[in-house]
Structures are given as structure tokens and as C-alpha cells.
Amino acid sequence: xxxxxxxxxxxxxxxxxxxxxxxxxxxxxxxxxxxxxxxxxxxxxxxxxxxxxxxxxxxxxxxxxxxxxxxxxxxxxxxxxxxxxxxxxxxxxxxxxxxxxxxxxxxxxxxxxxxxxxxxxxxxxxxxxxxxxxxxxxxxxxxxxxxxxxxxxxxxxxxxxxxxxxxxxxxxxxxxxxxxxxxxxxxxxxxxxxxxxxxxxxxxxxxxxxxxxxxxxxxxxxxxxxxxxxxxxxxxxxxxxxxxxxxxxxxxxxxxxxxxxxxxxxxxxxxxxxxxxxxxxxxxxxxxxxxxxxxxxxxxxxxxxxxxxxxxxxxxxxxxxxxxxxxxxxxxxxxxxxxxxxxxxxxxxxxx
Amino acid sequence: xxxxxxxxxxxxxxxxxxxxxxxxxxxxxxxxxxxxxxxxxxxxxxxxxxxxxxxxxxxxxxxxxxxxxxxxxxxxxxxxxxxxxxxxxxxxxxxxxxxxxxxxxxxxxxxxxxxxxxxxxxxxxxxxxxxxxxxxxxxxxxxxxxxxxxxxxxxxxxxxxxxxxxxxxxxxxxxxxxxxxxxxxxxxxxxxxxxxxxxxxxxxxxxxxxxxxxxxxxxxxxxxxxxxxxxxxxxxxxxxxxxxxxxxxxxxxxxxxxxxxxxxxxxxxxxxxxxxxxxxxxxxxxxxxxxxxxxxxxxxxxxxxxxxxxxxxxxxxxxxxxxxxxxxxxxxxxxxxxxxxxxxxxxxxxxxxxxxxxxxxxxxxxxxxxxxxxxxxxxxxxxxxxxxxxxxxxxxxxxxxxxxxxxxxxxxxxxxxxxxxxxxxxxxxxxxxxxxxxxxxxxxxxx
Numbered sequence: 001x002x003x004x005x006x007x008x009x010x011x012x013x014x015x016x017x018x019x020x021x022x023x024x025x026x027x028x029x030x031x032x033x034x035x036x037x038x039x040x041x042x043x044x045x046x047x048x049x050x051x052x053x054x055x056x057x058x059x060x061x062x063x064x065x066x067x068x069x070x071x072x073x074x075x076x077x078x079x080x081x082x083x084x085x086x087x088x089x090x091x092x093x094x095x096x097x098x099x100x101x102x103x104x105x106x107x108x109x110x111x112x113x114x115x116x117x118x119x120x121x122x123x124x125x126x127x128x129x130x131x132x133x134x135x136x137x138x139x140x141x142x143x144x145x146x147x148x149x150x151x152x153x154x155x156x157x158x159x160x161x162x163x164x165x166x167x168x169x170x171x172x173x174x175x176x177x178x179x180x181x182x183x184x185x186x187x188x189x190x191x192x193x194x195x196x197x198x199x200x201x202x203x204x205x206x207x208x209x210x211x212x213x214x215x216x217x218x219x220x221x222x223x224x225x226x227x228x229x230x231x232x233x234x235x236x237x238x239x240x241x242x243x244x245x246x247x248x249x250x251x252x253x254x255x256x257x258x259x260x261x262x263x264x265x266x267x268x269x270x271x272x273x274x275x276x277x278x279x280x281x282x283x284x285x286x287x288x289x290x291x292x293x294x295x296x297x298x299x300x301x302x303x304x305x306x307x308x309x310x311x312x313x314x315x316x317x318x319x320x321x322x323x324x325x326x327x328x329x330x331x332x333x334x335x336x337x338x339x340x341x342x343x344x345x346x347x348x349x350x351x352x
Numbered sequence: 353x354x355x356x357x358x359x360x361x362x363x364x365x366x367x368x369x370x371x372x373x374x375x376x377x378x379x380x381x382x383x384x385x386x387x388x389x390x391x392x393x394x395x396x397x398x399x400x401x402x403x404x405x406x407x408x409x410x411x412x413x414x415x416x417x418x419x420x421x422x423x424x425x426x427x428x429x430x431x432x433x434x435x436x437x438x439x440x441x442x443x444x445x446x447x448x449x450x451x452x453x454x455x456x457x458x459x460x461x462x463x464x465x466x467x468x469x470x471x472x473x474x475x476x477x478x479x480x481x482x483x484x485x486x487x488x489x490x491x492x493x494x495x496x497x498x499x500x501x502x503x504x505x506x507x508x509x510x511x512x513x514x515x516x517x518x519x520x521x522x523x524x525x526x527x528x529x530x531x532x533x534x535x536x537x538x539x540x541x542x543x544x545x546x547x548x549x550x551x552x553x554x555x556x557x558x559x560x561x562x563x564x565x566x567x568x569x570x571x572x573x574x575x576x577x578x579x580x581x582x583x584x585x586x587x588x589x590x591x592x593x594x595x596x597x598x599x600x601x602x603x604x605x606x607x608x609x610x611x612x613x614x615x616x617x618x619x620x621x622x623x624x625x626x627x628x629x630x631x632x633x634x635x636x637x638x639x640x641x642x643x644x645x646x647x648x649x650x651x652x653x654x655x656x657x658x659x660x661x662x663x664x665x666x667x668x669x670x671x672x673x674x675x676x677x678x679x680x681x682x683x684x685x686x687x688x689x690x691x692x693x694x695x696x697x698x699x700x701x702x703x704x705x706x707x708x709x710x711x712x713x714x715x716x717x718x719x720x721x722x723x724x725x726x727x728x729x730x731x732x733x734x735x736x737x738x739x740x741x742x743x744x745x746x747x748x749x750x751x752x753x754x755x756x757x758x759x760x761x762x763x764x765x766x767x768x769x770x771x772x773x774x775x776x777x778x779x780x781x782x783x784x785x786x787x788x789x790x791x792x793x794x795x796x797x798x799x
Contacts, residue, residue, distance in 0.1 A: 107435055137440030139472040146434055 047157065050290065051167040051181040051220060054193035055203035059228045061089045062260060062269075063193050063283075064168040068093065069271040070280075070287035071164055072123040079118075079162040080125060081151075083181060084170040085132025085140040093121030096267020101131025102147040114156055122272050126160055141177020144169075148180050164291070172203045173210040182211055184218040189296055191222075191251055195229040196238040198311045208246055208301035221296035224251030226286065231256045234321050238314055245310055247300040251293065252286045255279075372728035374670075374695040374746060374766050375536060377496030379466045380410040381504020386462045386492075387411075387423035388534030390567035393458035394422060396429040397445050397476065398466030402496065403429045410501060414535030414766060415773030428452040432468045441469055445479050453487045459568035460516075462508070463491040470495035488568065490515040500697055502587050502670075505533040509591040512571055519599055520576040526557045527623065528577045528601075530591050531584030532609065534562055537670065538768045542777025543609045547583070550616055550780040553637050554624060575599040579626050581619075583609045584672040585709070586702040602626065607709040608672030611680040612784025613645045641781040649684070652788050656685070659795045664688045666720075666738050666758070668731055668745035669765035670696035675709045677744055677764060680784045682714045689720035690740040695765070697726050732756075742791060747771065760794045 052067075054060035061082070068080045082089025087101045099119040105112045121127040130147035132140040151157065157165065167181040181187045190211060192204040204225065211222050227239040230253045243250050259280075263273035271280045302310060375381075379398065383406050386394040396403050407424045411417050418424055430448045432441050445463070452461060461483075465476050470493060480491040492511040494504055509530075529547060534540045544560040551558045559577060561570045580595055580603035582588045592603035604626050610616040617638050624634045665687045667674045671694045681687040692710055703724060710722050723734055728748055735749070735756040743749060743758035747770040753761035763771045764778070764787075778787045 103438060107439060133439045137442065137473070137475075138436075138438050140438075142434070142472075143438040146438060 047162060048164045048291070049167070049187040049189070049220075050164065050223075051169055051187035051190045052193060052226075053169045053171070053173065053190060053203075053207045054228075055200045056171055058193055058195055058200050058203075059254075060193040061168055062092070062264065063226055063228060063254060063286075064089060064166050065092045065269045066271055066280075066283035067287045067290060068125050068164075068166055069122055069269040070284040071291060072125050073271065073284070074287070074291075076163040076291075077161070078125045079157075079160060079165045080121075080127055080168060081148075081165060082127075082129040082168045083144045083147075083178070084130075084168065085135075085143065086170075087129040087131045089168040090119075090121060090125075090127035090129060092264055092267060092269045092272075093125050093127050094119065094267075099127055099129055101129040102150055103131035103143050106146065106150065112150070112154065114154060114159055118156060118160060122269065126162060128156075139177070140170075141175040141180075144177045145180050148186060172206045174206075179210045179214065182220040183214050187220045189223040189293075190220045191224055191226055191290070193226045193228050194239065194242075196227070196235040201239070201242050201311075202307065204242070205246065205301050205307055208248070208299040212298055212301060215298045222248060222299045223290075223293055223296055224249045226251050227253040229256045230254065234318070241314070242310070245306075246302060247297075249295065252289055254282065254286065370727045372748060373500070373697075373726045374728075374748075375500040375502065375697070375726075376406060376410045376413075377500065378498040378504040378507060379464060379494045379496045380406040381499075381501035381533060381536060382462075382464050382492050382494040382508040383423075383427075383504070384410050384414070384501065384535040385505045385508040385533065386464065387419050388540065388562040389460075389571065390563065390565050391459035392422065392567055393452060393456045393461045394427050395449060395452050395461055395463045396427055396466065397441065397448070397463055397469050397474070398429060398432060399468060400429055400431045402466045403427050410535050413769060414540075415538040415768040415771060417535060417773070422456065422458065426456075428456060432466075437468055437472055440472055440474055442474050442479050445469075445474065445476065446482065449479070449483050449489070453483065453489075459488065460571070461487055461489040462511075463489065464494050465491065467495045467497055470497075488516070501536040502533055502696060505536070505587060506590045509588075510594060512574075513591070513594050513598060516571060517575050517599075520573065522578055523557065523573070523576040524578060525555060525627075526559060526573065526577045527551065527579045527581055527627075528559045528561065528574055528595075529581050529583060530588030530603075531582040531605075531672065532562070533587055536766055537587075537609075537673065538764075538766055538771075538773050539609070539673075539777040539779065542773070542775045543583075543779040545775070546777050546780035546783060547609065547619075550620070550641070551623065553641075554620065554629060554634065556623070556627075575601065577601055579604065579623065581623060582606070583619075585675065585706050586671060586698055587696075589702075607706065608674070608676040609779045610783070611676035611778045611787060612684050613642045613781050614683055615676060615679060616779075616781045616783075617642060645781045645785065648782070648785050649788070652785075652792055655792055655796065656788075659792065660741055660759075662686055662688055663741035664690040664718075664739050665742035665744065666691040666693070666735060666740040666756075667764070668693040668695055668735070668743075668749060670694070671698050671702070671706050673765050675706060677778065677787065678710060678720065679713060680778075680787065682716045684784060685788065687742065688716065688718045689714060691723060691734060691738045692720045693723045693725055693731055693734060693745075695726050695731065695746075698724055744791075760791060762790050762794060 052060050052064045068078045072078045102117045119127045132143040169181050173179050192207050194200045194204045257279045259274050259277045260270050263270045386392045411419045430444045476491045483489050490511050492508050494507045532540050541563050548558040548560050580592045580601050582592050582605040585607045595601045610619045667678050674692050678692050682689050742760045743753045744762050744764045746765045747763045747768050750761050750770050
């Protein structure tokens, strides 16, 4: 009996393999033709999926929302998906209001209508919040996985067919759930928002580790660091040095600005609240740079010890820097706040 | 078309995969321990599969036993789904405990939390505390991934000690028995009864905890014991140590549940020494029991010599069962030990003691090859290299015993799908007789 079954089995196995190869080649063929169409006609034929990561509180939601707002002004149809249990990523696009989240709807147990989870915000931007559990309970990582799977399952993206999707993702990629947007079939390009603080760069380094892992299985690739809260040249230098050490690039620098804080208090993006400000122009430049940035690569994350050694090397330089500063200034700069008080909204477009 | 069948080389070892391990997960061990104590209502805080899976994988495999009135499909379960993974399952657990106390009659409720709440960090303790006024209730954090069924037994008793037991005045002559894991040690019910009967002859009050109707009472009186007796080279040791630390109860360990006169005499002697019992009545008891037992062994003397005198035998079992059977067959029947395969995942630190029992304490020039392995594939490969006529193993080896050159196979260890085991056992003075009945009956007949 076994002897008779074997050839049949092996034949069917071969047939399955044959199907697999045909599909793979076909898929490659389609992908190639899509690419050539993109270059020849020079229009975006495919949805541009961008993930923006960063340590909590570093300003990634502010940056994401302003980029979304700037891109919508350019005429793109933008969807912003907040992947954070705090579900406040799109607040400034919706007048400071929270929107019902995907997981809230899922928890209600009722049939989910697409208009209940996709909400229109400033300038027609489509706002989605994955949501998540209360602090201290449940598993937020699993929440993100479930929400993104639900978006796929409900064919939400196809239904709204945006030109650009921006995923605004929390944190240090601490578990598989937070890595969901960089896994195969979600985002293709990843940016990280980071200040020059060590912990923020540590989070970026963790993100690099995640990207490196998933790059082998078709995951997203890195496109650049967005330096945020820059108020001194040395902040830029630190981030530039980190980029050099991790073989990564810088997409742009965003200086600290009171305009941003003022706009946020009104529940608006800077672009909406103060469209003529320098800061708004800076976000527009950053958005343009991001949309034209085709560079995608796997960064080289530092090992734990290397990262520590690198940070220590900067500690000495920072001490020296502060000493020099004290000697130069008759009125030494004591804090960031002081600096702002002296030069309110002195931000100049630093995006090159 | 000619079929080409590639023969797999025999010595291929696959270190990263395991075929049919002979135990289930930590949740299963805690679950079967709870079900083994009469009057305990287990409340599973887990996915539905955790409960139903153990019915097949732990209860039925443990000698085709059902779970009883609180086990199996009657067990309350929070049936966690994705919603509870994301948002936490504490509310669901709260409602489940409330309805379980209302609907299920029991003396003690035991919340057993599985893998999902352990990953999402549900605060089981605070939910359970809300019900402390309403009913006796404990919780056991027994994520399946913490270990195997044997680990679940330890976790259950550790929770009992921490949450239920209080210091009591020592009751003279009261001893507790540990180290027998319900369902996982397939002879648990009969073994405990037999050991209790033998130790009662010393005038002791023997608390076997399991199987008796006074389940909760048995648990509560654990700290009142004069001595804890651990009948396993490693199961129950942690429990006994914890009881020693908390209540100062001393404990003795035997390498397994004793099988036949010699091992039972050793148990009686060690217990009576530990309790400083007068020697004369003890010696009298030993002489009387041994005489009776050996008189009965004479009845199978002829068939043993005529059928297959001094055959090689192999054992595949948990450590305690393996030591008991190997020592009885070698030391008292004259069988020759070939391979002893210990399949319970014995921790490294306990292996030396087991090796000593299986080498030095065997009165035979032939010493067995002792192998610690839980993988059914590798166990088969090892048995193939052996030279045994008699194979005492699990039901997994039953249908293929002849491939190893074995003419007799008796199921003595987990899983036992081909044997219903209710009260049968190989423990105590008469236990060896029952083992010989089972082995030799396979040879006898058919007419």
C-alpha cells in the first residue's frame, strides 16, 4: 500500500512546488512592471506606506501629524494610523478630539462599519487609531497586531485607497506587536524621530535591530532619522555622529519651537494653526523630502556595549561644551526654557 | 514507476524536536493535582483548549481515567479569546469565579491561570482576594510554559502552603505522603491506598491527601504532621522543603513508591527510625509481612522458571516507577536489567541519586544502561539497540514492542491508553505480586 502511494504523493508535492514557482515568478514579473510604470510615468502608482517610530513623548505624533498635514496640502490623499494605546496620534488633526479606536469597536462585539474607525480630519486626512488596553493591563502589542490585521481583513486601505499611509508607532519595538508595521506587507519605509538624548537614541538603535531582523523576510527598510527638539548645534552633532556610527542617514532636523506647543494647545498642527510660520515651512520641507526620498537600507545597530561606549564618549564632550559655553557667555544658558525665552521661535528651515 | 524509499539512518538524532513527550504542561499537572483532591473545584483561567486538551492529554492518558465531577468538561473555564489578550481578562475571571461559587459545589476553589494571563499580566491575586470572604479559594499561577506536569504538582502545593495552610500543633503519628502526581503517575490511586495500608500497620495516621472524601481537611492538616514522606527521587521534594522551612516538619525521601517486600521494608524502617518508633513491633511487622509476601511469590516460581528464566528486561517510566520496578525485578525475582529509560525530565541535580539506586542498589552483576530521555523517537532507537524479552513501558511502546525483540509488554507508565487503571497498583508488600501477575499473564494461555 505504501509503495503505491509514494509516487502519487511525490507527484503531488512536485505539483505544489511547481505552482509555487510559477506564482513567485509571476509576482516578480508584476512587481517589475509596476516599478517600470512608476519610473516612466513618474506618478505614485502604489500606496506609499511609511512608519514613524520613536520613544514615547519624543514628538513623533507631532511630527507625523505635521507631515500628514503638509502632504495633504500638496494634494496627496493621506491616511495616518496611530499605533499607540494612548490613541492620541491624530488628535491635532481632529481639533484635539479623540476618535473611537479600532480596538474599541472590536471590543463592543458589534459589526464594524468602516466609517466608525476611519475619521476625516484636517484637509481630508483619514485618521485611524488602533487603540489598546488601559495602562497596566492586557497586551498592547497584540492589540496592534489585531488592529492592523482587522484593517487588512476589512479591506479598509483598498476602500479608501490613500496615496500615502503614515503609521505612527510607539516606542522601542519592545515586542513583536510593536514590530508589526515593519513586518512584511505593511510599511516599506521607516523613519525614527529622535532627540539627542541618550534614551531616545537607544530607542532608535532598538528599532534598527528590529529592522535588521525583519529585513531578511521582506520587512520594511530604514530611510532616515528625523532629529527633533534641536536647539543647539551640539544636538545636531550628536545625532549626526550616531547616524555615522549606525550607518544610517538623517532625513532632517526639527528645532524646538513654541509655535508647535501653542498649536498643540489649540488641538491643531502647526500647519493648520500657523501656516505662515517658519516652523510650518520647515515641516513642509521635511514632508517634501520624505516623499521624494527613495533611499531604503538596513542600518547597522550598535551592540549594547558599543552603544554605551559611544554615549560615554559624548558625555566628556558635552561637559567640555558646557564649560566653554559658560566661559563664552556672560549670561550662561541654564536651561532650555531660558534659551527659548531669549530667542522665541527662532527656528529656521534646517532641512537640507 | 518504481518507488524509492529512502531509509533514514538509525542513529540520526534530532535535538531540537521532541516526539510525543510523556507528560503534559505545568497547567495540566496543577489541574490534575486539584482534581485529585476530592472537593477541590478547579477554575481554569485560560483558553478553552487548555481544559479540553488536558482531558485527552493528561486524564485519559493517565490510565483512561475521567476527570471526575469537577474535572474534564465540567471544569469552569474563562475561555479566553483575543479580546482578553488585548484588554486583560480580569473581569472575565471575576465573573467566572462568582458563577462557579454559585453553581459548583466544592470545599475549596482553585483558580489555575494558564499561559495567556501570565503573558498579559492579569492580576489574579487581587481578583481572587475579592472572594476570600465568600469561599475558601486559592490561586495557582501555572502558566503551561513553566514546565511539565510534574512542575504543576509542585506549583499547586506551593500555592496551598502560601495561601491556605497555617501552623498547627504537631499531631503524634501523623505523616503526609508526597511525590505521587495524580494521573501523571498512573498508579496514583492504588499506590497511595496500598502505602497507607502498609504504614497504618505501624499505628500511624497516614495523610495521603488525594482520593479521600476529606480532601480539604487533608490539606489543612498537612502542617500538623510529624513527618513528611516523599516517595519520589524528585517530585514533591520542593513541597517537602517548603513545609520544612515554614512549619519545621522534617522529611524523608525514598527513591520511588516501594514495590515488593524489600523496598517496603526499607520504607517502614526509615519511617520508624525517623519517628523513633520502638523496634520490636516494627521488626515483627516486617517479618510477618515479608513471610506472607514471599509465600505468595512461591506460587509463581514454577511458571517463572519454566517460561523464561532470568530474562533481560527494560523499563521506560518516570524516575520513581522505574527505580521501584527495576529494583524489584532484579533484587527479588532475578530478572536481568538491560535498559532503564527515565522519561520524566528529571532535573540534573537529582540524577546522581537515581543512578546510584539503579547501579549500586541492584544486587546483580548485570547493571542496566540508564538513559534520561523524554523523546519517543530516541527512546525507540535506544530500545532497538537493546536485548530485552520483557518491556515495562508506556502504551506508546505496546504495539511495536516486538520490533525491539520484546515478547512481553506491560504498560506501567504514562501514557496508558491501553490500560484502564482504577485501583490496581504495584505498591507495598503485595505490590510485587501484582506486577508478576501482569507480566506472567501475558505469557500464559490462551487455553
